[in-house]
Amino acid sequence: MSKRQDKIRNFCIVAHIDHGKSTLADRLIEYTGVVSSRDMEAQLLDSMDIERERGITIKLQPVRMFYNYNGEEYILNLIDTPGHVDFTYEVSRSLAACEGALLVVDASQGVEAQTLTNVYLAMDNDLEIVPLINKIDLPSADIEGAKKEIEDIIGLDTDGIALVSAKEGIGIEDVLRDVIEKIPAPQGDENAPLKALIFDSYYDNYKGAISFVRIVDGEVRAGVKIKMCHSGKEFDVTEVGVFNPKLLPCEKLSAGDVGYIAASIKNVKDTSVGDTITLAEGGTSEPLPGYKEAKPMVFSGIYPADGSKYNDLKDALEKLNLNDAALVFEPEVSAALGFGFRCGFLGLLHMEIIEERLEREFDFDIITTSPSVSYLVYKTNGEMMEVANPSHLPAVTEIDYMEEPVVKAYIYTPPEYVGPIMELCQEKRGIYTDMTYIDSGRARIEYEMPLNEIIYDFFDSLKSKSRGYASLDYEITGYKRSELVKLDILLNGDVCDALSIIVHKDKAYARGRSIAEKLKDVIPRQMFEIPIQAAIGGKVIARETVKAMRKDVLAKCYGGDITRKKKLLEKQKEGKKRMRQVGSVSVPSEAFMTILKFDK
Amino acid sequence: MEKLGLYLHIPFCRSKCAYCDFLSFPNLDRMESYKNKLLLEIAYYADKLKGEYIVDTVFIGGGTPSILPLGYVSEIVDAICKNFTVASEVEITVESNPESLDVDKVSEYQNACNRVSLGVQSLNNKTLKIIGRAHDENQARRALELLTNTNLKVNADLILGLPESEDDCLRSVSGVLDCGVKHLSAYGLGVEKGTKLFDMVKDGVCTLPDGDRVADLYNEVLSLTSRYGLERYEVSNFAHPGYECKHNLGYWTRKSYLGMGLGAHSLLQNARFYNTSSLSDYLNTINFDEIKTLDAKLSKEDELEESVMLGLRLSDGITLSVIKERFGVDILDKYSKGISKLSKVLDVTEEKIRVKKEYFYTLNSIIVEFLD
Numbered sequence: 001m002s003k004r005q006d007k008i009r010n011f012c013i014v015a016h017i018d019h020g021k022s023t024l025a026d027r028l029i030e031y032t033g034v035v036s037s038r039d040m041e042a043q044l045l046d047s048m049d050i051e052r053e054r055g056i057t058i059k060l061q062p063v064r065m066f067y068n069y070n071g072e073e074y075i076l077n078l079i080d081t082p083g084h085v086d087f088t089y090e091v092s093r094s095l096a097a098c099e100g101a102l103l104v105v106d107a108s109q110g111v112e113a114q115t116l117t118n119v120y121l122a123m124d125n126d127l128e129i130v131p132l133i134n135k136i137d138l139p140s141a142d143i144e145g146a147k148k149e150i151e152d153i154i155g156l157d158t159d160g161i162a163l164v165s166a167k168e169g170i171g172i173e174d175v176l177r178d179v180i181e182k183i184p185a186p187q188g189d190e191n192a193p194l195k196a197l198i199f200d201s202y203y204d205n206y207k208g209a210i211s212f213v214r215i216v217d218g219e220v221r222a223g224v225k226i227k228m229c230h231s232g233k234e235f236d237v238t239e240v241g242v243f244n245p246k247l248l249p250c251e252k253l254s255a256g257d258v259g260y261i262a263a264s265i266k267n268v269k270d271t272s273v274g275d276t277i278t279l280a281e282g283g284t285s286e287p288l289p290g291y292k293e294a295k296p297m298v299f300s301g302i303y304p305a306d307g308s309k310y311n312d313l314k315d316a317l318e319k320l321n322l323n324d325a326a327l328v329f330e331p332e333v334s335a336a337l338g339f340g341f342r343c344g345f346l347g348l349l350h351m352e353i354i355e356e357r358l359e360r361e362f363d364f365d366i367i368t369t370s371p372s373v374s375y376l377v378y379k380t381n382g383e384m385m386e387v388a389n390p391s392h393l394p395a396v397t398e399i400d401y402m403e404e405p406v407v408k409a410y411i412y413t414p415p416e417y418v419g420p421i422m423e424l425c426q427e428k429r430g431i432y433t434d435m436t437y438i439d440s441g442r443a444r445i446e447y448e449m450p451l452n453e454i455i456y457d458f459f460d461s462l463k464s465k466s467r468g469y470a471s472l473d474y475e476i477t478g479y480k481r482s483e484l485v486k487l488d489i490l491l492n493g494d495v496c497d498a499l500s501i502i503v504h505k506d507k508a509y510a511r512g513r514s515i516a517e518k519l520k521d522v523i524p525r526q527m528f529e530i531p532i533q534a535a536i537g538g539k540v541i542a543r544e545t546v547k548a549m550r551k552d553v554l555a556k557c558y559g560g561d562i563t564r565k566k567k568l569l570e571k572q573k574e575g576k577k578r579m580r581q582v583g584s585v586s587v588p589s590e591a592f593m594t595i596l597k598f599d600k
Numbered sequence: 601m602e603k604l605g606l607y608l609h610i611p612f613c614r615s616k617c618a619y620c621d622f623l624s625f626p627n628l629d630r631m632e633s634y635k636n637k638l639l640l641e642i643a644y645y646a647d648k649l650k651g652e653y654i655v656d657t658v659f660i661g662g663g664t665p666s667i668l669p670l671g672y673v674s675e676i677v678d679a680i681c682k683n684f685t686v687a688s689e690v691e692i693t694v695e696s697n698p699e700s701l702d703v704d705k706v707s708e709y710q711n712a713c714n715r716v717s718l719g720v721q722s723l724n725n726k727t728l729k730i731i732g733r734a735h736d737e738n739q740a741r742r743a744l745e746l747l748t749n750t751n752l753k754v755n756a757d758l759i760l761g762l763p764e765s766e767d768d769c770l771r772s773v774s775g776v777l778d779c780g781v782k783h784l785s786a787y788g789l790g791v792e793k794g795t796k797l798f799d800m801v802k803d804g805v806c807t808l809p810d811g812d813r814v815a816d817l818y819n820e821v822l823s824l825t826s827r828y829g830l831e832r833y834e835v836s837n838f839a840h841p842g843y844e845c846k847h848n849l850g851y852w853t854r855k856s857y858l859g860m861g862l863g864a865h866s867l868l869q870n871a872r873f874y875n876t877s878s879l880s881d882y883l884n885t886i887n888f889d890e891i892k893t894l895d896a897k898l899s900k901e902d903e904l905e906e907s908v909m910l911g912l913r914l915s916d917g918i919t920l921s922v923i924k925e926r927f928g929v930d931i932l933d934k935y936s937k938g939i940s941k942l943s944k945v946l947d948v949t950e951e952k953i954r955v956k957k958e959y960f961y962t963l964n965s966i967i968v969e970f971l972d
Contacts, residue, residue, distance in 0.1 A: 527962055527966070527969075547812075550815035550962060551814050551818070551961040552811070552961070552963070552964040552965055553788070553960070553961045553962065560605075560859060560864075560865045561865045561874070562867070562910070563865070565909070566906070566909070569909065569967060572964055572968050573971075576972070
């Protein structure tokens with residue numbers, strides 16, 4: 001082990017939402033003087049608006065700090081981690097780039113179930129977990145209680161634990177001491193062939209796709225040719241550097257360092273998170289373990305609300321894609337919605353983030369169709385096809401059988417909600433696999449569940465059944481044969497392709513009924529009666545009717561105030577413009593989204 | 601000379617009705633200065649428009665014009681006749697409320713006007729109370745009796761969709777028809793933001809029949825009125841032949857009209873204007889041009905759309921030749937897409953386009969589709 005690596009600590013912070021992760025990170029940065037407090041923008045690491053508003057971190061932003069301890073200068077690399085189940089894989093790669101994790105526990109809230117997920121993930125990655133108690137300044141702080149929970153639930157020693165108020169800047173020095181004393185130094189081999197773990201990437205207009213890396217072994221510098229182990233693609237390194245937290249070029253990155261590599265890479269897809277970078281010549285043949293291809297699991301159609309904005313939407317998606325390799329999209333056409341895109345996401349949150357960014361950053365009105373998973377369809381002619389758009393499903397007679405993705409779902413909950421939650425899981429076609437009591441206050445329930453049940457309304461139901469206490473984590477485990485059918489919705493006799501969904505046979509009646517009922521509420525009454533039918537393969541299973549509108553006339557015209565009438569008509573005209581024509585029926589944009597809302 | 605309608609707004613009311621969002625208030629001490637200002641405004645516009653127009657309808661509306669002290673309405677009408685060129689068979693309507701109408705006022709109106717529009721709204725005491733009207737059934741009946749025993753043309757205003765049963769509503773309709781009125785305006789109740797009724801509905805104090813019920817009511821009213829010999833000539837207006845309100849027809853046929861008084865609207869030379877809504881601004885102005893705001897200068901296209909939107913409100917519909925003459929366009933060509941989509945609801949002949957009777961109350965959707 002080299003003397004140099006002795007003075008490096010690579011760590012991340014694990015915390016429950018609201019327990020003060022970002023504030024603590026800000027304080028560490030401020031304390032070590034990377035950024036003067038004058039220039040500090042609150043919660044520096046969360047760079048996107050949406051993250052800041054939701055208080056969750058999606059994009060990782062590492063930072064390098066210097067700290068003088070016992071007369072020696074240390075380099076502390078803080079790698080922030082996202083905190084949502086959609087990004088578990090990204091989290092695991094960030095963790096893999098560290099030797100230790102700071103576990104932030106709120107002095108008044110104690111250890112939260114959600115935190116445990118990431119604690120276990122960190123333990124799985126052999127990280128040293130260093131707990132600290134935050135928010136000790138709050139009147140409701142119960143330091144002894146929090147200590148006891150840390151010892152009982154996680155089994156960590158709390159002797160000499162740092163007592164912190166990140167907000168007030170109390171105990172920051174103790175945290176830095178613990179980072180240096182308790183977290184192991186990296187132990188890479190500087191002379192071995194290069195192995196650099198990509199834990200994130202982003203697209204820079206000038207430098208191309210930039211890989212955020214942890215150098216595990218060897219070294220890399222500008223001018224050398226590198227190779228991506230999994231794709232096999234080769235690139236010439238133009239620049240290497242560290243996070244200041246802005247990019248700061250340096251001569252080389254060596255084993256133990258956290259930094260970035262720029263190599264004029266045109267596409268972020270060529271810098272896959274989890275991939276190993278090595279040298280094109282004399283590189284390693286053994287990539288780092290744990291690589292998984294980011295595979296979209298949830299699909300939905302995204303259409304411009306204004307049909308003429310198709311090209312703008314395409315541009316926007318391309319721009320988002322530059323920094324978000326996990327987003328996939330391809331053009332599709334819907335009879336009801338016109339030209340749009342079928343987009344693939346890591347999960348529902350990822351989908352929501354993309355929708356929100358399109359709406360906010362690009363100022364788009366979009367229509368999103370019901371999310372779907374990707375099904376494997378085995379046809380009678382022996383072919384297999386993947387179907388993520390329900391309207392692409394072949395005719396029933398051509399289908400031999402179908403498979404749907406299944407997940408292993410882990411639900412953390414206080415014990416009193418175990419009953420209702422298990423009921424919910426059964427209802428969602430879950431198969432019970434295990435349950436453990438983590439302590440007297442928390443249980444972990446494991447179910448094998450179809451992904452398409454989870455993306456429908458599972459999360460909302462889970463929250464409502466547990467009064468918000470339960471949390472969910474899941475991982476895709478594979479595909480399973482299932483009795484699935486395509487449920488079509490007919491408006492005034494015409495199939496509306498954008499409303500078709502694929503459901504389990506046993507759920508079809510209930511879903512059909514509920515969709516028809518919801519549509520009845522969102523489709524405004526029109527001049528003619530509109531039958532809404534839910535049908536499976538031509539057989540109608542549910543029917544509702546939007547009655548013909550009978551009165552909308554504006555009765556009085558006071559003193560010749562025609563303008564008032566005209567304005568009301570203009571409003572109605574505008575309203576009509578925002579609707580989509582499905583055959584003879586005007587359907588408001590909300591209709592395509594409303595059917596996602598869960599049953600109360 | 602082009603025909604002109606005059607509208608004169610009298611913004612005073614003893615109290616505000618629960619549904620009312622029009623310009624009215626109870627500052628009764630300002631009535632005299634207001635009337636005097638109105639006389640000045642009449643003189644001002646008569647002078648300004650001299651020689652261009654002949655006045656063939658006058659409508660004194662409100663508010664409550666009948667709340668004005670005896671003699672004011674005559675003064676106003678005299679000023680109009682003295683200053684403007686007035687057609688010999690001019691229609692002069694004054695709006696009245698039952699509680700402020702007495703023998704003396706009726707006799708004044710007999711001399712000064714030839715038409716009275718009475719705000720009955722309902723003959724059901726409970727309903728009248730809920731909506732905050734100042735009169736009761738007896739007062740309404742007495743006023744109707746006074747009026748129908750004169751040579752005045754009489755209209756009764758009723759509101760459909762009030763918080764009452766269908767039967768209660770229809771009793772009011774047959775009640776006023778039994779009194780011998782030859783014109784009935786039956787307006788569907790609108791619940792406007794900022795009114796007392798809006799809050800009452802929001803707070804659940806008061807439940808109103810939905811649009812379907814009101815449509816049913818309109819159908820009932822249609823058959824009831826026809827039994828009494830009244831025909832529907834506009835969405836909310838029913839009359840014996842020859843008793844239609846010429847002034848209101850002017851609005852639907854886009855005749856020029858000049859509004860005077862507070863908040864009054866005008867359509868002159870393809871521009872829409874309106875007066876200030878501030879009583880003090882109105883009373884203090886020395887320049888009537890300064891209190892008028894241009895609402896819209898209408899392009900040919902605007903005019904055409906207005907003609908469609910307003911014309912379809914009439915049972916008689918739009919006359920193709922009139923449009924052709926005025927705008928040089930064939931409406932059947934110009935709006936062929938909308939018209940073909942609306943084939944079920946329109947009655948299209950070589951001369952006219954009319955909305956079929958059974959679709960009359962979905963006119964908004966029809967107009968939007970028509971002009972699409």
